[in-house]
Every structure is written in C-alpha cells, then in structure tokens.
Amino acid sequence: MTSVHSTRTFHSTPTAPCRRVGSLSMPSPTCSPPPKSRICVLGAGNFGSCLADHLGDSDHDVLLWSRSEDFVKFFNEHHKNPEYLTDHEFPECITAVGPDLPSAELIRSVDVLLFAIPTEALRETLTKLRPRLDEKALPLFIFVNKGIEISTRALTLEILADTCGADIARVSTFISGPSFAKEIIRRQPTSVSVASLSQEHAERASQVFHQPWFRCYTGVDPIGIELAGALKNVYAIAAGMADGLGFENNTRATRLMRSTVLITRGLGEMTRIGTAYGASPLTFLSLAGVGDLFLTCSSPTSRNYTVGYRLGKGEQLDEIIRTLGSVAEGVTTAKGLKQIIDDLGVNARIATAVYEVLYEGKNVKEQAETLMNFPVMTELELPEKNPNGPARKLMQKLGLGEDDAGKRA
Structure with a gap:
C-alpha cells in the first residue's frame, strides 16, 4: 500500500x-x-x-x-x-x-x-x-x-x-x-x-x-464523522418544523421539550443509519455526532433549523431557499439520505418525513401527526453489521481491508 x-x-x-x-x-x-x-x-x-x-x-x-x-x-x-x-x-x-x-x-x-x-x-x-x-x-x-x-x-x-x-x-x-x-x-x-x-x-x-x-x-x-455531520442537518430541519408548527403553545418550555424529543429520536436514527452503513456507533456520541446535532437542532441561528421553522410556518421551500442568503445543506442531503435509507433498509421515519415534505409536497402538520401516531416500537435498536455495506465497499476502493480502518496510513 x-x-x-x-x-x-x-x-x-x-x-x-x-x-x-x-x-x-x-x-x-x-x-x-x-x-x-x-x-x-x-x-x-x-x-x-x-x-x-x-x-x-x-x-x-x-x-x-x-x-x-x-x-x-x-x-x-x-x-x-x-x-x-x-x-x-x-x-x-x-x-x-x-x-x-x-x-x-x-x-x-x-x-x-x-x-x-x-x-x-x-x-x-x-x-x-x-x-x-x-x-x-x-x-x-x-x-x-x-x-x-x-x-x-x-x-x-x-x-x-x-x-x-x-x-x-x-x-x-x-x-x-x-x-x-x-x-x-x-x-x-x-x-x-x-x-x-x-x-x-x-x-x-x-x-x-x-x-x-x-x-x-x-x-x-x-x-462516521461525515455521516454525522451530514445527517444532523436533516434533523435540524425537522426540529425547525416542530417549532414552526408551535402546537398552539410557543413557550420556551414546550419548545425545549419538542427539541429534546427530536434530538433524542434523531440521534437514534442517525446511529442506526451509520451502523448499517458501516461506521462506528460510538462516533455518533462524539462532538461531531450528538454535539453538533444538539447545537444545530436547538439554535434559531442554524440555517437548516431556519428552513424547517419557515416550512412549519407555512412558507414554500423555493421562497425560503431564495431568501435564505446562504446554503442549507440539509435540503440537498435529505434527497441523498433517502436513497441511502432505502438501500440499507433502515427504519428512519423522521428523516423520511423531512424528505417527503421537501420533495413530495407533503403537509408539515400532517407529517408530524403521522409520526406521533406510529405504534409502540423498541427505543434502542441497532442493525446487524452489513459485511457488504457501503463502508466496506469504500474501504476496498481505498485499497484497505475492514481491519485496516483507522490504522496509520
């Protein structure tokens, strides 16, 4: 090598x-x-x-x-x-x-x-x-x-x-x-x-x-670092949507509760996606994982949060993008992520809901209600490691075996 x-x-x-x-x-x-x-x-x-x-x-x-x-x-x-x-x-x-x-x-x-x-x-x-x-x-x-x-x-x-x-x-x-x-x-x-x-x-x-x-x-x-950095932008859009909807109570306490739920469930989805992809699940507990996710989902200064918030308030995506003033990468990432989710067969309902709002014209409030009405599910569950997953193929493209990842080049 x-x-x-x-x-x-x-x-x-x-x-x-x-x-x-x-x-x-x-x-x-x-x-x-x-x-x-x-x-x-x-x-x-x-x-x-x-x-x-x-x-x-x-x-x-x-x-x-x-x-x-x-x-x-x-x-x-x-x-x-x-x-x-x-x-x-x-x-x-x-x-x-x-x-x-x-x-x-x-x-x-x-x-x-x-x-x-x-x-x-x-x-x-x-x-x-x-x-x-x-x-x-x-x-x-x-x-x-x-x-x-x-x-x-x-x-x-x-x-x-x-x-x-x-x-x-x-x-x-x-x-x-x-x-x-x-x-x-x-x-x-x-x-x-x-x-x-x-x-x-x-x-x-x-x-x-x-x-x-x-x-x-x-x-x-x-x-894992790349996936975490990309995926958190999609969940920031979801957090903004929730705050934009307001659910008839726009107090800070209620907003914090919504953010906490979305951050926690979003972290679970990110970890499932990352693990199925071939990344280490521990990476999603790092600064690049939960650290960046928490900041981006809970701050109105986040561009991706702002996109979601304005969607929750009823604005159209084209107008939001036109007036945003800078790139919100979560909008484009949601499209690529949806393909990855489908390829991996991972349960990622929040990310899928964001994609459907952005690209299929689904109503934000109806999507939120659908998520809240899903039946009981296991809270913490990681997929089995896929020996032929995207990470393994990428490592082969780099001339590395799975056991060589992380070693000094």
Missing part, C-alpha cells in the same frame, strides 16, 4: 501573547506552540471565512479563495467580507485570491488545502485541481463541508477517491462538530472532532487548528 506524506517542513513560531476571547483572556499554548503553515481556504462563504479568520489569528499565512473577482478585490482593499460576517475586520495576514482556481504553482507553495465549499460542488472542483497537484509534495487536505452528493450518494471520502485517487483519500482529514461561524469569529470556546484514516494526519490537522479557544479531538472514523 502506498502512503502519501507531505514533504513540507512546518516552522515553529514564537509563543504568541494572550488573546481576548469573548470576555476571557486566553493565552496561547506556551510549552508547544503550533507550527506556522501557509494555508489556502477554498470557499469564502460564512464558514470558510470564519475559519480563515481563526487560522490567520493563529499566526498562519492564509489565502482565501473565491470564484468572485469582485469579492477578491473588495476583501483585499477593506479586509472585510461583503456578503458574510460583514461587520468583522479580518487579519491582514489573510489575502483573497481568485476567481480562477489555485494554480499548480500556488498549490506547491501551501502546506494545507482547506475545502469549505458545498458538497455538490466538490467533485467538479477536485477534478480540476487534480492535475495541479505535485505527488512528491502534497499539501494536507482538510474538509469541513457536510453533505451527501445527490446523484451518487457518495460521501466526500468517496468523491476524493474518485477524483484524486485512493492515496490522497486515505490521508485526507475531516473536521466536524458544534461550531457556528459567528461564535468562532468572536473566539467563543469551540470544540470539534478531527478524523482521518491516518491518525498521523488527523493529529497534523488538529495541530493546525488547535488553540485554547478552539479545541480539537482526533479520531479514525471519517465515514
């Missing part, structure tokens, strides 16, 4: 002074300062911009790529994003680039490529980037998108294998967890899961991001 390792040298930087994090003064690490890296963030949307800001404030040199020439010009002149986080002034160590995709020369100059673009655009982007990669000096690949490709039902790991090859996919890393852009930009304490089939590369990605206000926890189940 061929292993891919970057030949780049990371240079340690002097310990940085204390930074202000919200109302707390948080010192930078003193015993082991993070290495300084040159990072290219692909995607200047809400989340890509906030991560670029965090990385720039962590003493890295950051390039922020956008397909908009107007954005590149405006950002470099004003150090502000004209569309997202518009009141925030970004560090001067961040330079916007574009609108053309990064050249081979630029890619050779960076240590990290961070992908913060929607999953549906990922295959095209990676296909164009592939000829520009230098096999002898590959940057570290980090992905923060959360979704399932509709036409193929593929996770990012499989899209990577198809476009860039198994060697690169095996050492790519995935970051997911309860993290809202507006809170990261204000340096509110944030914790995330960082996973790769290569423990070494997961640790390297964590080293790039880790700060006292942004804690990273590593793992070796990228399939």
